[in-house]
Amino acid sequence: MQHASENWWVSGLVILLSLIIVGKVLLAQRGRVPFIRRISGLNAIDEAVGRATEMGRPVMMVPGISGLDVVTLQALSIFSYIARAVARFGNKSIIPTIDPIVTGVAEETLQDAYADAGRPELYDSGDVRYLTGQQFAFASGVAGIIVREKVAASFLFGAFFAESLIFAEVGQQVGAIQVAGTTETNQIPFFIAACDYVIIGDEFYAASAYLSRDPTLLGSIVGQDYCKLLLLAIIFLGLIGVSLLNVPFLAHSSLFSHPLHWVVDLLKVK
Amino acid sequence: MEYIRHLFNPILLFGALGTMAILSLVFKENRFYRVFEHVFLGLALGYDLEFTWTTILRPLFWDAMVRDGQWAWVMTVPVGLMFYGIYTQRFTWMSRVVFGIFFGLNAGAVFQDFAGRVVPQVTKSFLPSKSLIPPPPIPGDPHALLHQISFVLNNFLFLGIVVSVLVYFLFAFEQKNKAVLRTAQIGRWVLMFAFGAIFGSTIMTRMALLIDRMYFIFHDWLRLVKG
Numbered sequence: 075m076q077h078a079s080e081n082w083w084v085s086g087l088v089i090l091l092s093l094i095i096v097g098k099v100l101l102a103q104r105g106r107v108p109f110i111r112r113i114s115g116l117n118a119i120d121e122a123v124g125r126a127t128e129m130g131r132p133v134m135m136v137p138g139i140s141g142l143d144v145v146t147l148q149a150l151s152i153f154s155y156i157a158r159a160v161a162r163f164g165n166k167s168i169i170p171t172i173d174p175i176v177t178g179v180a181e182e183t184l185q186d187a188y189a190d191a192g193r194p195e196l197y198d199s200g201d202v203r204y205l206t207g208q209q210f211a212f213a214s215g216v217a218g219i220i221v222r223e224k225v226a227a228s229f230l231f232g233a234f235f236a237e238s239l240i241f242a243e244v245g246q247q248v249g250a251i252q253v254a255g256t257t258e259t260n261q262i263p264f265f266i267a268a269c270d271y272v273i274i275g276d277e278f279y280a281a282s283a284y285l286s287r288d289p290t291l292l293g294s295i296v297g298q299d300y301c302k303l304l305l306l307a308i309i310f311l312g313l314i315g316v317s318l319l320n321v322p323f324l325a326h327s328s329l330f331s332h333p334l335h336w337v338v339d340l341l342k343v344k
Numbered sequence: 345m346e347y348i349r350h351l352f353n354p355i356l357l358f359g360a361l362g363t364m365a366i367l368s369l370v371f372k373e374n375r376f377y378r379v380f381e382h383v384f385l386g387l388a389l390g391y392d393l394e395f396t397w398t399t400i401l402r403p404l405f406w407d408a409m410v411r412d413g414q415w416a417w418v419m420t421v422p423v424g425l426m427f428y429g430i431y432t433q434r435f436t437w438m439s440r441v442v443f444g445i446f447f448g449l450n451a452g453a454v455f456q457d458f459a460g461r462v463v464p465q466v467t468k469s470f471l472p473s474k475s476l477i478p479p480p481p482i483p484g485d486p487h488a489l490l491h492q493i494s495f496v497l498n499n500f501l502f503l504g505i506v507v508s509v510l511v512y513f514l515f516a517f518e519q520k521n522k523a524v525l526r527t528a529q530i531g532r533w534v535l536m537f538a539f540g541a542i543f544g545s546t547i548m549t550r551m552a553l554l555i556d557r558m559y560f561i562f563h564d565w566l567r568l569v570k571g
Binding site: 084085087091092108109110112113142143144147175178179181182205206207210211212214215217218221222239244259262263264266267274275276277284295296299300302303305306308309311312313315316319320321322 | 378
């Protein structure tokens with residue numbers, strides 16, 4: 075792994091990007107709430123929950139198969155929004171988990187969401203189910219829950235791996251409306267093939283900000299956009315640098331080649 | 345007789361029945377599947393417990409205390425017990441302390457992950473091989489012009505893909521401007537091409553896994569195929 079300490083430029087860049095994000099968060103908290111565009115897949119959440127309630131069947135949410143990391147926390151944050159919608163409709167949520175620590179956090183998330191929606195009595199501790207720590211045993215357990223409970227809406231958010239298609243296919247088999255999102259690039263195609271709505275890549279991180287409209291999260295997302303633009307500018311700068319070095323006149327002129335080499339060397343990670 | 349004995353070999357029979365039971369879900373949920381689903385879950389949970397004991401608790405905790413006399417490890421017990429505070433109203437705050445520490449550790453690791461994962465991708469975007477102006481042709485190369493054209497086209501394509509995909513993932517403004525909208529649409533198309541390629545290659549891997557299971561049933565267990 076590349077450590078920030080190996081190259082001062084990398085450390086400087088990480089600090090600069092962090093400052094941009096923190097700056098936008100602070101501005102948002104002081105009232106300059108930024109705008110973020112519509113993420114179409116997320117608009118389907120209320121529709122899916124409403125449909126599940128009409129059918130009298132539960133809603134299932136799977137927070138991926140990793141431990142308590144940023145991706146899982148993001149998934150639980152989205153589930154908190156979904157659980158509030160489920161509680162408002164008076165329906166039942168099921169969250170199967172693969173990690174004991176995630177189970178604890180998921181229980182608290184669900185309990186808080188039901189309380190926020192004014193329906194704390196609907197919370198049942200059996201709704202968050204720790205199944206096992208093994209990937210495919212977990213997959214068979216989740217598949218069993220989907221078909222036995224006949225879930226009408228299935229939300230798959232988090233880090234998924236080879237089991238992603240099993241969840242999505244079984245959900246499809248029982249006719250559940252499915253919304254999925256993951257940061258695992260290799261699993262997105264399977265969700266696209268088998269789910270009704272998929273949010274891809276960075277949309278996953280923007281999701282909770284979009285749903286909650288929390289100024290802190292919105293500021294963070296917009297700060298990240300500025301960071302992307304900065305990285306794009308660095309890519310352009312580097313590309314122009316290495317391209318100009320292929321121009322014979324510039325490459326052999328000390329006036330141009332020294333600064334160009336300096337820029338290119340500076341941006342390179344050792 | 346030997347064949348019958350082979351068919352009823354408990355390990356082979358259990359493996360074959362398990363495979364058929366789990367695959368039977370493709371057709372319909374049934375009792376056969378349900379039995380093996382729970383057997384599978386039970387086995388996995390038992391394996392987890394054994395794995396945790398043999399790789400973590402015994403060598404790093406129990407042996408360290410009992411064999412090596414490092415009794416300071418006993419201090420980890422109350423910290424571990426704090427997790428269970430979540431099950432009582434009175435001690436929930438205890439679990440929140442531990443969860444807070446976990447969140448903090450993970451948040452800190454993100455910075456290192458960014459420096460290790462994203463920054464190399466940025467710098468690899470402008471290696472000399474990504475130059476938009478081709479290097480001087482190799483003397484004596486009969487296809488020098490063709491190589492130079494393909495070099496430039498390839499790198500412009502690369503740049504176009506990087507820009508369009510990055511623009512697709514910008515959220516701070518509505519993509520109404522025609523140029524931005526078109527760029528983002530190209531980004532989405534390019535992503536779909538990439539996902540298609542990933543889908544195809546992963547399906548091949550899944551087929552290999554299915555073939556392995558079929559090989560087990562028809563070759564190892566039923567002995568219907570040779571080789």
